[in-house]
Amino acid sequence: AQKITQTQPGMFVQEKEAVTLDCTYDTSDQSYGLFWYKQPSSGEMIFLIYQGSYDEQNATEGRYSLNFQKARKSANLVISASQLGDSAMYFCAMREGPGNKLVFGAGTILRVKS
């Protein structure tokens, strides 16, 4: 079974608008962590934001926020005030238990239009 599901293969957003990238996950662990990474065409994975399963507040990092709904097992990424440089592939990932070995979803490609 898929542990991380990203249902949007591609998304378009107008510059300066907000966009939400969806991610649902499947785990029976109580302790887990959820990550979002950005992968530009250069290939390098850039860490954006992290949410721990016991964190009560939604994580925020600058223009990135993570909408964590534990009961629904979703961890959507919200990018506010989109910029042209946000155009890239975005991956949701999860670690289960201790350690930092990650399971990634299939990704969503985001295109920001001017």
Added chain:
Amino acid sequence: ETGVTQSPTHLIKTRGQQVTLRCSSQSGHNTVSWYQQALGQGPQFIFQYYREEENGRGNFPPRFSGLQFPNYSSELNVNALELDDSALYLCASSLEPAYNEQFFGPGTRLTVL
């Protein structure tokens, strides 16, 4: 502070050959993880090295092997290359296995003909 570096950038091999990919971890990081990313897919965890020992392995056959050196740099070796091994190979380093933040290198693009 130097980031994670990988070499070579690109590589072309033929079926049946062997390949070695290299990764230099970020300064002070003793944990290196390797991931395989096939075209159009998310990365898949191959294995992790911590203080020169394998610290977990994903669902990859034994012809995928690795090493970590005393300076914490690492190698990924793949024997008997198959066409499906064509992918971007990413390494990531972290301070410790329990640290959430990992820093990824730019990857090595391997093409198997």
